[in-house]
Amino acid sequence: MVRDTAAPTGLIPSDKMLGLSTMFVVLAALCWGLSGGIGGILTGQGWDPVVVSFYRGAIGLLFVLVWLVLRPRGSGLASRRLWFWSAIAGVGVAGNFAFYFVSIAEGSVAVAATLMYCAPVFVYLVSFTLKLERPTLPKWAAIAMVILGIVLLTGIYEVGADDVTLIAAIAGLLSGLSYAVFIFGFKYAAPHGSPQAILVIAFAVLTAILIGLSDAEQTVAVLSTPSWPLFVILGVLGAGLSFVLYIIGLNHTAPAVASIVAMVEPVTASLFGVVVLNESLAALQIFGMALILVTVTALSVYSSVKKESPTTIPLAE
Template identity: 30%
Template sequence: MSSVETKWRWLLVTAVAPISWGATYYVTRHFLPADAPLWGAALRALPAGLLLLLIARRLPRGAWWGKAVILGILNFGAFFVLVYLAAQLLPTSMAASVMALAPVVLGIIAWPLLGQRPTAAAGVAVLVGVVGAVLLIGAATGGIDPLGAAVSLTALVLSSLGAVLTTRWRDDLPLVATTSWQLIAGGAILLAIAIVVEGPPPAVSVSSATAYAAIAIVATALAFLCWFAGLRHLSASTVGTVGLLNPATGVILGVALAGESLTALQIFGLVLIGAAILLTQRRARRPVRRPAADGPALAVPAGAVRE
Protein backbone atom coordinates (compact mmCIF):
# COMPACT_ATOMS: atom_id res chain seq x y z
CA MET A 1 0.00 0.00 0.00
CA SER A 2 1.43 3.40 -1.03
CA SER A 3 1.96 6.26 1.42
CA VAL A 4 -0.95 8.16 -0.16
CA GLU A 5 -3.29 5.20 0.26
CA THR A 6 -2.13 4.74 3.85
CA LYS A 7 -2.79 8.40 4.63
CA TRP A 8 -6.26 8.24 3.14
CA ARG A 9 -7.00 5.12 5.17
CA TRP A 10 -6.11 6.88 8.41
CA LEU A 11 -8.04 9.95 7.32
CA LEU A 12 -11.16 7.81 6.92
CA VAL A 13 -10.56 6.12 10.28
CA THR A 14 -10.10 9.48 12.00
CA ALA A 15 -13.23 10.89 10.35
CA VAL A 16 -15.37 8.38 12.28
CA ALA A 17 -14.80 10.45 15.45
CA PRO A 18 -15.99 13.94 14.46
CA ILE A 19 -18.84 12.56 12.35
CA SER A 20 -20.15 10.52 15.27
CA TRP A 21 -19.69 13.45 17.66
CA GLY A 22 -21.64 15.73 15.31
CA ALA A 23 -24.45 13.16 15.11
CA THR A 24 -24.61 12.96 18.92
CA TYR A 25 -26.39 16.32 19.11
CA TYR A 26 -29.21 15.15 16.86
CA VAL A 27 -29.58 11.77 18.59
CA THR A 28 -29.62 13.37 22.05
CA ARG A 29 -32.14 16.05 21.11
CA HIS A 30 -34.60 13.74 19.39
CA PHE A 31 -34.29 10.36 21.13
CA LEU A 32 -33.20 10.94 24.74
CA PRO A 33 -35.15 12.50 27.64
CA ALA A 34 -34.54 16.22 28.15
CA ASP A 35 -34.91 16.10 31.94
CA ALA A 36 -32.15 13.59 32.75
CA PRO A 37 -28.81 15.13 31.66
CA LEU A 38 -26.85 13.52 34.52
CA TRP A 39 -28.14 10.04 33.74
CA GLY A 40 -27.59 10.67 30.03
CA ALA A 41 -23.97 11.65 30.60
CA ALA A 42 -23.34 8.75 33.03
CA LEU A 43 -24.81 6.22 30.62
CA ARG A 44 -22.51 7.56 27.94
CA ALA A 45 -19.25 7.71 29.90
CA LEU A 46 -19.29 4.69 32.19
CA PRO A 47 -20.13 1.93 29.66
CA ALA A 48 -17.63 3.39 27.19
CA GLY A 49 -14.93 3.51 29.85
CA LEU A 50 -15.54 -0.09 30.90
CA LEU A 51 -15.43 -1.20 27.28
CA LEU A 52 -12.09 0.54 26.69
CA LEU A 53 -10.74 -0.88 29.96
CA LEU A 54 -11.49 -4.38 28.66
CA ILE A 55 -9.37 -3.51 25.64
CA ALA A 56 -6.55 -1.85 27.58
CA ARG A 57 -6.48 -4.37 30.48
CA ARG A 58 -4.54 -1.94 32.64
CA LEU A 59 -5.33 -0.07 35.87
CA PRO A 60 -3.93 3.33 36.89
CA ARG A 61 -1.00 3.60 39.27
CA GLY A 62 0.42 6.33 41.49
CA ALA A 63 -0.48 9.88 40.51
CA TRP A 64 -2.75 8.68 37.73
CA TRP A 65 -5.51 7.90 40.25
CA GLY A 66 -5.85 11.62 40.96
CA LYS A 67 -5.18 12.69 37.39
CA ALA A 68 -7.87 10.34 36.11
CA VAL A 69 -10.44 11.98 38.39
CA ILE A 70 -9.52 15.53 37.36
CA LEU A 71 -9.37 14.72 33.66
CA GLY A 72 -12.47 12.54 33.93
CA ILE A 73 -14.46 15.49 35.27
CA LEU A 74 -13.16 17.98 32.69
CA ASN A 75 -13.03 15.79 29.58
CA PHE A 76 -16.05 13.62 30.19
CA GLY A 77 -18.04 14.22 33.40
CA ALA A 78 -18.87 17.93 33.29
CA PHE A 79 -18.38 18.05 29.52
CA PHE A 80 -20.88 15.29 28.73
CA VAL A 81 -23.52 16.85 31.01
CA LEU A 82 -23.10 20.25 29.39
CA VAL A 83 -23.14 18.79 25.87
CA TYR A 84 -26.31 16.87 26.77
CA LEU A 85 -27.94 20.09 28.01
CA ALA A 86 -26.74 22.06 24.98
CA ALA A 87 -28.22 19.45 22.65
CA GLN A 88 -31.59 19.88 24.39
CA LEU A 89 -31.49 23.69 24.59
CA LEU A 90 -30.08 24.53 21.15
CA PRO A 91 -30.92 23.41 17.62
CA THR A 92 -28.63 20.60 16.47
CA SER A 93 -26.77 22.81 14.00
CA MET A 94 -26.11 25.52 16.61
CA ALA A 95 -24.98 23.15 19.37
CA ALA A 96 -22.48 21.50 17.04
CA SER A 97 -21.24 24.70 15.43
CA VAL A 98 -20.29 26.49 18.65
CA MET A 99 -17.89 23.62 19.39
CA ALA A 100 -16.09 24.40 16.13
CA LEU A 101 -14.15 27.05 18.06
CA ALA A 102 -12.34 24.33 20.02
CA PRO A 103 -8.96 24.68 18.23
CA VAL A 104 -8.97 28.43 18.90
CA VAL A 105 -9.80 28.05 22.59
CA LEU A 106 -7.22 25.28 22.91
CA GLY A 107 -4.55 27.64 21.59
CA ILE A 108 -5.45 30.30 24.16
CA ILE A 109 -5.39 27.90 27.12
CA ALA A 110 -2.18 26.23 25.93
CA TRP A 111 -0.28 29.53 26.21
CA PRO A 112 -0.09 29.77 30.03
CA LEU A 113 -0.21 26.03 30.76
CA LEU A 114 2.12 24.69 28.07
CA GLY A 115 4.17 27.78 27.29
CA GLN A 116 3.01 27.78 23.67
CA ARG A 117 2.69 31.48 22.87
CA PRO A 118 0.10 32.24 20.15
CA THR A 119 1.39 33.84 16.99
CA ALA A 120 -0.13 36.84 15.24
CA ALA A 121 -1.91 34.43 12.92
CA ALA A 122 -3.47 32.73 15.95
CA GLY A 123 -4.72 36.11 17.20
CA VAL A 124 -6.37 36.78 13.85
CA ALA A 125 -7.91 33.29 13.99
CA VAL A 126 -9.38 34.02 17.42
CA LEU A 127 -10.93 37.28 16.23
CA VAL A 128 -12.38 35.72 13.09
CA GLY A 129 -13.73 32.76 15.05
CA VAL A 130 -15.38 34.91 17.72
CA VAL A 131 -17.07 37.04 15.07
CA GLY A 132 -18.30 33.87 13.37
CA ALA A 133 -19.68 32.48 16.62
CA VAL A 134 -21.47 35.76 17.40
CA LEU A 135 -23.09 35.75 13.96
CA LEU A 136 -23.99 32.09 14.27
CA ILE A 137 -25.68 32.48 17.65
CA GLY A 138 -27.07 35.99 17.33
CA ALA A 139 -28.58 35.72 13.85
CA ALA A 140 -30.68 32.63 14.45
CA THR A 141 -34.29 32.74 13.37
CA GLY A 142 -36.56 32.72 16.41
CA GLY A 143 -33.65 33.52 18.73
CA ILE A 144 -31.19 31.31 20.55
CA ASP A 145 -31.66 30.31 24.18
CA PRO A 146 -29.00 32.33 26.09
CA LEU A 147 -28.66 29.50 28.60
CA GLY A 148 -28.02 27.04 25.79
CA ALA A 149 -25.31 29.27 24.32
CA ALA A 150 -23.67 29.71 27.73
CA VAL A 151 -23.81 25.97 28.40
CA SER A 152 -22.26 25.14 25.03
CA LEU A 153 -19.44 27.67 25.45
CA THR A 154 -18.75 26.44 29.00
CA ALA A 155 -18.51 22.88 27.69
CA LEU A 156 -16.03 24.10 25.10
CA VAL A 157 -13.79 25.80 27.67
CA LEU A 158 -13.82 22.85 30.09
CA SER A 159 -13.04 20.30 27.39
CA SER A 160 -10.22 22.50 26.06
CA LEU A 161 -8.74 22.80 29.57
CA GLY A 162 -8.99 19.03 29.92
CA ALA A 163 -7.21 18.50 26.60
CA VAL A 164 -4.37 20.82 27.58
CA LEU A 165 -3.95 19.16 30.98
CA THR A 166 -3.99 15.77 29.30
CA THR A 167 -1.10 16.96 27.15
CA ARG A 168 0.74 18.45 30.13
CA TRP A 169 0.44 15.18 32.06
CA ARG A 170 1.15 12.97 29.08
CA ASP A 171 3.54 10.05 29.50
CA ASP A 172 4.27 6.75 27.79
CA LEU A 173 1.08 5.03 28.95
CA PRO A 174 -1.28 3.79 26.22
CA LEU A 175 -3.90 6.35 25.24
CA VAL A 176 -6.64 3.73 25.35
CA ALA A 177 -5.80 2.98 28.98
CA THR A 178 -5.65 6.60 30.16
CA THR A 179 -8.87 7.39 28.31
CA SER A 180 -10.66 4.43 29.90
CA TRP A 181 -9.62 5.61 33.37
CA GLN A 182 -10.92 9.10 32.68
CA LEU A 183 -14.22 7.81 31.35
CA ILE A 184 -14.72 5.49 34.31
CA ALA A 185 -13.82 8.20 36.84
CA GLY A 186 -16.08 10.76 35.20
CA GLY A 187 -18.86 8.22 34.70
CA ALA A 188 -18.72 6.97 38.31
CA ILE A 189 -18.98 10.52 39.67
CA LEU A 190 -21.86 11.25 37.30
CA LEU A 191 -23.64 8.07 38.36
CA ALA A 192 -23.45 8.98 42.06
CA ILE A 193 -24.68 12.53 41.45
CA ALA A 194 -27.44 11.33 39.10
CA ILE A 195 -28.82 8.96 41.75
CA VAL A 196 -28.92 11.75 44.35
CA VAL A 197 -30.14 14.60 42.11
CA GLU A 198 -32.32 12.91 39.48
CA GLY A 199 -33.37 9.80 41.34
CA PRO A 200 -33.99 6.51 39.54
CA PRO A 201 -32.78 6.21 35.94
CA PRO A 202 -35.21 7.43 33.27
CA ALA A 203 -37.61 5.02 31.65
CA VAL A 204 -35.99 3.40 28.65
CA SER A 205 -37.84 2.64 25.45
CA VAL A 206 -36.45 0.67 22.54
CA SER A 207 -35.49 3.87 20.72
CA SER A 208 -33.85 5.53 23.73
CA ALA A 209 -31.97 2.32 24.66
CA THR A 210 -30.65 2.16 21.11
CA ALA A 211 -29.66 5.82 21.28
CA TYR A 212 -27.84 5.34 24.61
CA ALA A 213 -25.98 2.33 23.23
CA ALA A 214 -25.04 4.10 20.01
CA ILE A 215 -23.67 7.14 21.83
CA ALA A 216 -21.69 5.07 24.35
CA ILE A 217 -20.26 2.55 21.90
CA VAL A 218 -19.96 4.50 18.65
CA ALA A 219 -19.75 8.19 19.63
CA THR A 220 -17.57 7.60 22.68
CA ALA A 221 -15.61 4.32 22.82
CA LEU A 222 -15.14 3.78 19.07
CA ALA A 223 -14.84 7.50 18.31
CA PHE A 224 -12.02 8.05 20.78
CA LEU A 225 -10.16 4.99 19.55
CA CYS A 226 -10.36 6.31 15.98
CA TRP A 227 -9.35 9.79 17.12
CA PHE A 228 -6.31 8.48 18.97
CA ALA A 229 -5.37 6.31 15.99
CA GLY A 230 -5.45 9.40 13.79
CA LEU A 231 -3.25 11.31 16.23
CA ARG A 232 -0.68 8.51 16.08
CA HIS A 233 -0.53 8.29 12.28
CA LEU A 234 -1.34 11.81 11.02
CA SER A 235 -0.07 15.30 11.83
CA ALA A 236 -2.02 17.28 14.41
CA SER A 237 -2.99 19.87 11.82
CA THR A 238 -4.46 17.18 9.59
CA VAL A 239 -6.43 15.68 12.46
CA GLY A 240 -7.66 19.13 13.48
CA THR A 241 -8.91 19.78 9.97
CA VAL A 242 -10.74 16.44 9.92
CA GLY A 243 -12.38 17.61 13.16
CA LEU A 244 -14.34 20.16 11.13
CA LEU A 245 -16.61 17.27 10.20
CA ASN A 246 -18.11 17.59 13.71
CA PRO A 247 -19.98 20.89 13.16
CA ALA A 248 -20.54 20.05 9.51
CA THR A 249 -22.32 16.84 10.51
CA GLY A 250 -24.41 18.67 13.11
CA VAL A 251 -25.48 21.30 10.59
CA ILE A 252 -26.29 18.75 7.88
CA LEU A 253 -28.36 16.57 10.22
CA GLY A 254 -30.13 19.56 11.74
CA VAL A 255 -31.15 20.89 8.34
CA ALA A 256 -31.80 17.55 6.60
CA LEU A 257 -33.56 15.60 9.37
CA ALA A 258 -34.78 18.11 11.96
CA GLY A 259 -36.17 20.71 9.60
CA GLU A 260 -33.86 23.43 10.92
CA SER A 261 -32.88 26.39 8.78
CA LEU A 262 -29.94 28.76 8.64
CA THR A 263 -30.01 32.47 7.84
CA ALA A 264 -27.52 34.03 5.47
CA LEU A 265 -25.65 35.58 8.40
CA GLN A 266 -25.44 32.23 10.14
CA ILE A 267 -24.03 30.61 7.02
CA PHE A 268 -21.47 33.42 6.88
CA GLY A 269 -20.73 32.77 10.56
CA LEU A 270 -20.06 29.12 9.78
CA VAL A 271 -17.70 30.17 7.00
CA LEU A 272 -15.84 32.46 9.41
CA ILE A 273 -15.53 29.69 12.01
CA GLY A 274 -14.14 27.36 9.35
CA ALA A 275 -11.74 30.07 8.21
CA ALA A 276 -10.61 30.61 11.82
CA ILE A 277 -9.78 26.95 12.26
CA LEU A 278 -8.00 26.78 8.91
CA LEU A 279 -5.95 29.84 9.90
CA THR A 280 -5.01 28.07 13.10
CA GLN A 281 -4.07 24.94 11.22
CA ARG A 282 -1.74 26.92 8.98
CA ARG A 283 0.39 28.27 11.80
CA ALA A 284 4.06 27.67 11.33
CA ARG A 285 5.66 24.61 12.86
CA ARG A 286 7.18 25.16 16.25
CA PRO A 287 9.42 22.66 18.04
CA VAL A 288 8.06 20.73 20.99
CA ARG A 289 9.54 21.94 24.26
CA ARG A 290 11.82 19.30 25.70
CA PRO A 291 11.18 18.70 29.39
CA ALA A 292 13.72 18.16 32.11
CA ALA A 293 14.70 14.56 32.77
CA ASP A 294 12.06 14.20 35.47
CA GLY A 295 9.40 16.42 33.92
CA PRO A 296 6.36 15.61 31.79
CA ALA A 297 6.50 15.74 28.03
CA LEU A 298 4.92 18.90 26.66
CA ALA A 299 3.38 18.24 23.28
CA VAL A 300 1.17 20.41 21.14
CA PRO A 301 -2.48 19.44 21.78
CA ALA A 302 -4.50 17.96 18.97
CA GLY A 303 -6.54 21.14 18.55
CA ALA A 304 -3.55 23.45 18.56
CA VAL A 305 -1.83 23.84 15.27
CA ARG A 306 1.31 21.96 14.49
CA GLU A 307 2.35 20.32 11.26
Protein backbone atom coordinates in the same frame (compact mmCIF):
# COMPACT_ATOMS: atom_id res chain seq x y z
CA MET B 1 3.91 6.93 19.22
CA VAL B 2 2.13 4.03 20.88
CA ARG B 3 2.73 1.40 18.24
CA ASP B 4 0.72 -1.35 19.93
CA THR B 5 -2.53 0.45 19.13
CA ALA B 6 -2.14 0.08 15.38
CA ALA B 7 -0.83 -2.42 12.87
CA PRO B 8 2.98 -2.45 12.50
CA THR B 9 4.11 -0.19 9.70
CA GLY B 10 6.04 -3.03 8.13
CA LEU B 11 2.84 -4.94 7.37
CA ILE B 12 1.10 -2.13 5.49
CA PRO B 13 2.75 0.21 2.96
CA SER B 14 3.24 3.66 4.46
CA ASP B 15 0.92 5.43 2.03
CA LYS B 16 -1.86 2.96 2.76
CA MET B 17 -1.18 3.30 6.49
CA LEU B 18 -1.51 7.08 6.24
CA GLY B 19 -4.74 6.75 4.28
CA LEU B 20 -6.16 4.22 6.74
CA SER B 21 -5.20 6.34 9.75
CA THR B 22 -6.78 9.44 8.23
CA MET B 23 -9.92 7.43 7.53
CA PHE B 24 -10.02 6.41 11.21
CA VAL B 25 -9.92 10.09 12.22
CA VAL B 26 -12.65 10.92 9.70
CA LEU B 27 -14.83 8.08 10.99
CA ALA B 28 -14.31 9.24 14.58
CA ALA B 29 -15.35 12.78 13.69
CA LEU B 30 -18.36 11.41 11.81
CA CYS B 31 -19.36 9.36 14.86
CA TRP B 32 -19.10 12.43 17.10
CA GLY B 33 -21.20 14.44 14.68
CA LEU B 34 -23.90 11.76 14.60
CA SER B 35 -23.83 11.49 18.39
CA GLY B 36 -24.79 15.16 18.60
CA GLY B 37 -27.83 14.49 16.45
CA ILE B 38 -28.80 11.43 18.48
CA GLY B 39 -28.41 13.47 21.66
CA GLY B 40 -30.74 16.04 20.10
CA ILE B 41 -33.37 13.36 19.53
CA LEU B 42 -33.11 12.08 23.11
CA THR B 43 -33.20 15.51 24.76
CA GLY B 44 -36.10 16.37 22.45
CA GLN B 45 -37.95 13.36 23.92
CA GLY B 46 -37.57 14.87 27.37
CA TRP B 47 -34.51 13.00 28.62
CA ASP B 48 -32.30 15.02 30.92
CA PRO B 49 -29.02 16.09 29.22
CA VAL B 50 -26.98 14.86 32.19
CA VAL B 51 -28.61 11.41 32.00
CA VAL B 52 -27.92 11.28 28.26
CA SER B 53 -24.30 12.28 28.94
CA PHE B 54 -23.95 9.65 31.67
CA TYR B 55 -24.97 6.79 29.38
CA ARG B 56 -22.72 8.09 26.61
CA GLY B 57 -19.75 8.05 28.97
CA ALA B 58 -20.61 4.79 30.76
CA ILE B 59 -20.86 2.85 27.50
CA GLY B 60 -17.64 4.50 26.35
CA LEU B 61 -15.98 3.27 29.55
CA LEU B 62 -16.85 -0.33 28.65
CA PHE B 63 -15.16 0.07 25.26
CA VAL B 64 -11.91 1.54 26.57
CA LEU B 65 -11.80 -1.06 29.35
CA VAL B 66 -11.87 -3.81 26.72
CA TRP B 67 -9.18 -1.94 24.77
CA LEU B 68 -6.97 -1.76 27.88
CA VAL B 69 -7.44 -5.47 28.58
CA LEU B 70 -6.47 -6.32 25.00
CA ARG B 71 -3.52 -3.88 24.98
CA PRO B 72 -2.24 -3.73 28.59
CA ARG B 73 1.43 -3.08 27.73
CA GLY B 74 2.85 0.20 29.00
CA SER B 75 -0.38 1.22 30.73
CA GLY B 76 1.44 3.24 33.40
CA LEU B 77 -1.31 2.59 35.92
CA ALA B 78 1.27 2.61 38.72
CA SER B 79 2.04 6.28 38.02
CA ARG B 80 0.42 8.84 40.31
CA ARG B 81 0.85 11.53 37.68
CA LEU B 82 -1.06 9.42 35.19
CA TRP B 83 -3.96 9.11 37.61
CA PHE B 84 -3.92 12.82 38.48
CA TRP B 85 -3.87 14.17 34.92
CA SER B 86 -6.26 11.48 33.67
CA ALA B 87 -8.71 12.50 36.40
CA ILE B 88 -8.41 16.12 35.21
CA ALA B 89 -9.15 14.87 31.70
CA GLY B 90 -12.18 13.03 33.10
CA VAL B 91 -13.54 16.22 34.67
CA GLY B 92 -13.09 17.92 31.31
CA VAL B 93 -14.84 15.28 29.25
CA ALA B 94 -17.69 15.09 31.79
CA GLY B 95 -18.26 18.82 31.41
CA ASN B 96 -17.90 18.58 27.65
CA PHE B 97 -20.60 15.90 27.30
CA ALA B 98 -23.02 17.49 29.77
CA PHE B 99 -22.73 21.10 28.57
CA TYR B 100 -22.91 19.96 24.94
CA PHE B 101 -26.26 18.24 25.44
CA VAL B 102 -27.56 21.12 27.56
CA SER B 103 -26.71 23.46 24.69
CA ILE B 104 -28.50 21.14 22.25
CA ALA B 105 -31.56 20.89 24.50
CA GLU B 106 -31.75 24.67 24.92
CA GLY B 107 -30.80 25.57 21.36
CA SER B 108 -29.89 23.46 18.37
CA VAL B 109 -27.41 20.77 17.36
CA ALA B 110 -25.74 23.04 14.78
CA VAL B 111 -25.09 25.87 17.24
CA ALA B 112 -23.94 23.55 20.04
CA ALA B 113 -21.54 21.63 17.79
CA THR B 114 -20.04 24.80 16.34
CA LEU B 115 -19.56 26.47 19.72
CA MET B 116 -17.90 23.32 21.05
CA TYR B 117 -15.58 23.43 18.04
CA CYS B 118 -14.18 26.64 19.56
CA ALA B 119 -12.24 24.50 22.06
CA PRO B 120 -8.85 25.19 20.38
CA VAL B 121 -9.34 28.90 21.06
CA PHE B 122 -9.66 28.18 24.79
CA VAL B 123 -6.55 25.99 24.57
CA TYR B 124 -4.58 28.86 23.08
CA LEU B 125 -5.86 31.40 25.62
CA VAL B 126 -4.86 29.13 28.51
CA SER B 127 -1.52 28.42 26.80
CA PHE B 128 -0.90 32.15 26.47
CA THR B 129 -1.73 32.68 30.15
CA LEU B 130 0.54 29.85 31.30
CA LYS B 131 3.24 30.90 28.80
CA LEU B 132 3.13 27.49 27.14
CA GLU B 133 2.48 29.08 23.76
CA ARG B 134 3.86 32.32 22.33
CA PRO B 135 1.09 34.71 21.24
CA THR B 136 1.45 36.00 17.69
CA LEU B 137 -0.53 38.41 15.54
CA PRO B 138 -2.03 35.63 13.33
CA LYS B 139 -3.24 33.77 16.42
CA TRP B 140 -4.82 36.86 17.97
CA ALA B 141 -6.42 37.70 14.62
CA ALA B 142 -7.83 34.16 14.38
CA ILE B 143 -9.23 34.39 17.92
CA ALA B 144 -10.87 37.72 17.04
CA MET B 145 -12.43 36.14 13.93
CA VAL B 146 -13.80 33.27 16.02
CA ILE B 147 -15.32 35.72 18.49
CA LEU B 148 -16.96 37.54 15.57
CA GLY B 149 -18.28 34.21 14.32
CA ILE B 150 -19.72 33.44 17.77
CA VAL B 151 -21.47 36.83 17.82
CA LEU B 152 -23.03 36.18 14.40
CA LEU B 153 -23.94 32.57 15.17
CA THR B 154 -25.60 33.28 18.51
CA GLY B 155 -27.17 36.59 17.47
CA ILE B 156 -26.28 38.21 20.80
CA TYR B 157 -25.95 41.57 19.00
CA GLU B 158 -29.71 41.53 18.37
CA VAL B 159 -31.72 42.69 21.39
CA GLY B 160 -34.62 40.35 22.06
CA ALA B 161 -33.37 37.63 19.70
CA ASP B 162 -34.57 34.21 20.81
CA ASP B 163 -33.18 31.95 18.08
CA VAL B 164 -30.31 31.02 20.40
CA THR B 165 -30.99 31.32 24.12
CA LEU B 166 -28.37 32.63 26.53
CA ILE B 167 -28.25 29.23 28.23
CA ALA B 168 -27.62 27.48 24.91
CA ALA B 169 -24.80 29.88 24.03
CA ILE B 170 -23.12 29.71 27.44
CA ALA B 171 -23.45 25.92 27.63
CA GLY B 172 -22.01 25.54 24.12
CA LEU B 173 -18.97 27.65 25.01
CA LEU B 174 -18.55 25.80 28.31
CA SER B 175 -18.56 22.51 26.41
CA GLY B 176 -15.66 23.85 24.36
CA LEU B 177 -13.87 25.07 27.48
CA SER B 178 -14.40 21.67 29.13
CA TYR B 179 -12.96 19.93 26.08
CA ALA B 180 -9.92 22.20 26.38
CA VAL B 181 -9.51 20.92 29.96
CA PHE B 182 -9.70 17.36 28.62
CA ILE B 183 -7.00 18.14 26.03
CA PHE B 184 -4.66 19.56 28.67
CA GLY B 185 -5.31 16.64 31.01
CA PHE B 186 -4.62 14.13 28.25
CA LYS B 187 -1.52 16.06 27.14
CA TYR B 188 0.12 15.89 30.57
CA ALA B 189 -0.99 12.31 31.26
CA ALA B 190 0.31 10.99 27.92
CA PRO B 191 4.02 10.74 28.88
CA HIS B 192 3.13 8.54 31.87
CA GLY B 193 1.02 5.81 30.28
CA SER B 194 -0.96 4.49 27.34
CA PRO B 195 -3.92 6.30 25.75
CA GLN B 196 -6.26 3.45 26.66
CA ALA B 197 -5.27 3.65 30.34
CA ILE B 198 -5.79 7.42 30.34
CA LEU B 199 -9.23 7.04 28.77
CA VAL B 200 -10.26 4.32 31.25
CA ILE B 201 -9.46 6.60 34.18
CA ALA B 202 -11.02 9.64 32.48
CA PHE B 203 -14.26 7.84 31.63
CA ALA B 204 -14.41 6.29 35.11
CA VAL B 205 -14.20 9.79 36.62
CA LEU B 206 -16.80 11.02 34.12
CA THR B 207 -19.16 8.18 35.07
CA ALA B 208 -18.76 8.87 38.80
CA ILE B 209 -19.40 12.61 38.35
CA LEU B 210 -22.42 12.28 36.08
CA ILE B 211 -24.13 9.47 38.00
CA GLY B 212 -24.01 11.75 41.03
CA LEU B 213 -25.59 14.61 39.07
CA SER B 214 -28.15 12.53 37.17
CA ASP B 215 -31.82 12.25 37.98
CA ALA B 216 -32.04 8.81 39.61
CA GLU B 217 -35.56 8.10 38.34
CA GLN B 218 -34.67 8.91 34.73
CA THR B 219 -31.38 7.00 34.95
CA VAL B 220 -33.21 3.81 35.93
CA ALA B 221 -36.05 4.45 33.46
CA VAL B 222 -33.60 4.33 30.54
CA LEU B 223 -33.18 0.59 31.07
CA SER B 224 -36.83 -0.09 30.22
CA THR B 225 -37.59 2.68 27.75
CA PRO B 226 -38.24 1.96 24.05
CA SER B 227 -35.52 4.56 23.39
CA TRP B 228 -32.77 2.44 24.95
CA PRO B 229 -31.28 1.46 21.55
CA LEU B 230 -30.60 5.16 20.91
CA PHE B 231 -28.71 5.39 24.20
CA VAL B 232 -26.61 2.38 23.19
CA ILE B 233 -25.89 3.81 19.74
CA LEU B 234 -25.01 7.15 21.33
CA GLY B 235 -22.53 5.48 23.69
CA VAL B 236 -20.97 3.35 20.96
CA LEU B 237 -20.62 6.17 18.43
CA GLY B 238 -20.11 9.09 20.79
CA ALA B 239 -17.62 7.69 23.29
CA GLY B 240 -16.71 4.07 22.60
CA LEU B 241 -15.80 3.40 18.99
CA SER B 242 -15.06 7.05 18.17
CA PHE B 243 -12.36 7.61 20.79
CA VAL B 244 -10.64 4.33 19.96
CA LEU B 245 -10.64 5.13 16.23
CA TYR B 246 -9.43 8.67 16.84
CA ILE B 247 -6.51 7.72 19.08
CA ILE B 248 -5.41 4.91 16.75
CA GLY B 249 -5.78 7.17 13.73
CA LEU B 250 -3.59 9.86 15.27
CA ASN B 251 -0.68 7.38 15.36
CA HIS B 252 0.00 8.03 11.68
CA THR B 253 -1.95 11.22 10.92
CA ALA B 254 -0.29 14.62 10.84
CA PRO B 255 -1.83 17.17 13.25
CA ALA B 256 -2.62 19.48 10.33
CA VAL B 257 -4.58 16.75 8.57
CA ALA B 258 -6.36 15.78 11.79
CA SER B 259 -7.33 19.42 12.34
CA ILE B 260 -8.86 19.66 8.87
CA VAL B 261 -10.81 16.41 8.93
CA ALA B 262 -12.11 17.25 12.42
CA MET B 263 -14.47 19.66 10.64
CA VAL B 264 -16.47 16.56 9.72
CA GLU B 265 -17.94 16.59 13.25
CA PRO B 266 -19.69 20.00 13.33
CA VAL B 267 -20.67 19.73 9.67
CA THR B 268 -22.23 16.28 10.23
CA ALA B 269 -24.00 17.45 13.39
CA SER B 270 -25.34 20.54 11.61
CA LEU B 271 -26.62 18.53 8.64
CA PHE B 272 -28.27 16.06 11.03
CA GLY B 273 -30.00 18.93 12.80
CA VAL B 274 -31.26 20.45 9.56
CA VAL B 275 -32.28 17.24 7.77
CA VAL B 276 -33.54 15.07 10.66
CA LEU B 277 -34.53 17.55 13.38
CA ASN B 278 -35.85 20.26 11.01
CA GLU B 279 -33.61 22.92 12.52
CA SER B 280 -32.90 26.10 10.57
CA LEU B 281 -30.32 28.86 10.61
CA ALA B 282 -30.46 32.43 9.32
CA ALA B 283 -27.98 33.60 6.69
CA LEU B 284 -25.85 35.51 9.23
CA GLN B 285 -25.78 32.46 11.50
CA ILE B 286 -24.55 30.28 8.64
CA PHE B 287 -21.87 32.87 7.85
CA GLY B 288 -20.84 32.96 11.52
CA MET B 289 -20.67 29.16 11.61
CA ALA B 290 -18.50 29.07 8.49
CA LEU B 291 -16.26 31.78 9.94
CA ILE B 292 -15.71 29.75 13.12
CA LEU B 293 -15.07 26.43 11.36
CA VAL B 294 -12.67 27.82 8.77
CA THR B 295 -10.77 30.03 11.24
CA VAL B 296 -10.34 27.35 13.91
CA THR B 297 -9.17 24.84 11.31
CA ALA B 298 -6.72 27.35 9.82
CA LEU B 299 -5.45 28.20 13.32
CA SER B 300 -4.80 24.53 14.09
CA VAL B 301 -3.10 23.94 10.74
CA TYR B 302 -0.95 27.06 11.19
CA SER B 303 0.19 25.87 14.60
CA SER B 304 0.90 22.30 13.45
CA VAL B 305 3.08 23.62 10.63
CA LYS B 306 5.22 25.38 13.24
CA LYS B 307 5.13 22.46 15.69
CA GLU B 308 2.70 19.85 16.99
CA SER B 309 -0.58 21.61 17.66
CA PRO B 310 -1.67 21.79 21.31
CA THR B 311 -5.24 21.38 20.05
CA THR B 312 -4.56 17.82 18.93
CA ILE B 313 -4.40 15.06 21.52
CA PRO B 314 -0.74 14.02 21.80
CA LEU B 315 0.14 10.35 22.21
CA ALA B 316 2.70 8.89 24.56
CA GLU B 317 6.14 8.25 23.10
